[in-house]
Amino acid sequence: MRVTAAEIRLGEGGGGIERAEAYFPDQAYAPHRHDTYAIGITLSGVQAFTYRGARRYCQPGECHIIHPDEAHDGASAAEGGFRYRIAYIDPRLVQQAIGGRALPFVENPVVRLRPSHRRRLSAVWDMADRIDPVRQAELATDVADTLEAIATVRLCRREPLCLPALHRVREILASVPSSRHSMRDLEREAGIDRWTLARQFRAAFGTSPTRFRTMRQLDEVRALVKKGTSLAGAAEDAGFADQCHMSRLFKQAYGLSPGKWASAISSAAAERPEQPRALHQGRSERPS
Numbered sequence: 001m002r003v004t005a006a007e008i009r010l011g012e013g014g015g016g017i018e019r020a021e022a023y024f025p026d027q028a029y030a031p032h033r034h035d036t037y038a039i040g041i042t043l044s045g046v047q048a049f050t051y052r053g054a055r056r057y058c059q060p061g062e063c064h065i066i067h068p069d070e071a072h073d074g075a076s077a078a079e080g081g082f083r084y085r086i087a088y089i090d091p092r093l094v095q096q097a098i099g100g101r102a103l104p105f106v107e108n109p110v111v112r113l114r115p116s117h118r119r120r121l122s123a124v125w126d127m128a129d130r131i132d133p134v135r136q137a138e139l140a141t142d143v144a145d146t147l148e149a150i151a152t153v154r155l156c157r158r159e160p161l162c163l164p165a166l167h168r169v170r171e172i173l174a175s176v177p178s179s180r181h182s183m184r185d186l187e188r189e190a191g192i193d194r195w196t197l198a199r200q201f202r203a204a205f206g207t208s209p210t211r212f213r214t215m216r217q218l219d220e221v222r223a224l225v226k227k228g229t230s231l232a233g234a235a236e237d238a239g240f241a242d243q244c245h246m247s248r249l250f251k252q253a254y255g256l257s258p259g260k261w262a263s264a265i266s267s268a269a270a271e272r273p274e275q276p277r278a279l280h281q282g283r284s285e286r287p288s
Helices: 091-097 115-125 133-150 163-175 183-190 194-205 209-226 231-237 243-254 258-271
Strands: 007-010 017-024 027-032 037-044 047-051 054-058 063-066 072-076 082-089
Touching (some): 017 027, 017 072, 017 115, 027 243, 054 063, 082 091, 082 115, 091 133, 183 194, 194 209, 209 243
Antiparallel strands (some): 027 072, 047 054
């Protein structure tokens, strides 16, 4: 039976790693940006997306790598829609795995991986693979090493990163994202001035402190909506001014309204049992 509605199915995740498989029959995402690395593989159809001023096309078997905080959209470039599998990786895991250096940047987002890189990334897209601390370290290392190998640019700064201070600020923002902290408070906690803090936070984690806090609020919204909380209730519990404010920021972050996102999650659960699709071993269905 032909699928005509958007579907988003979530895989095993945790510890800064999220996995999903999605199908979209036509237009998928409005322009948006998230604060994670997004590393995906097209399973069928052709993905088209605009990234850094150019239209890109990702064929079956090709990998796409979106850097944190880079705007992009998404749509089908062929009849029948497109399906892909994707992993969202917390930049902190990458940054820790490469020894505290600034994040690697892959300028061309559509990549045909070498066999060795394909093998390393295959587990990242395994929807049923449970992530305990050991697995988290393995996956983060595989992702970081692959990014390092294919990166064309390193977004680095001349001064060394003040990692202990940056991690303290990050934990403060993540612990209660609904609470607002003044820059003076963050300067005091970090022991560095606001300008250094703003520059180095982005170099270490791929986004600004303010946007990092907002994304943690939206994480809470998604968790609440999946549990059945109303959009208005989720917005209030996550600390947004109102539902309209939350919905606007949700679409800016994920390219879908929260209502459409919830419908796509529900559609996938209703259409198919929670059995992860294996990546086919043919050329058109494997990372390459």
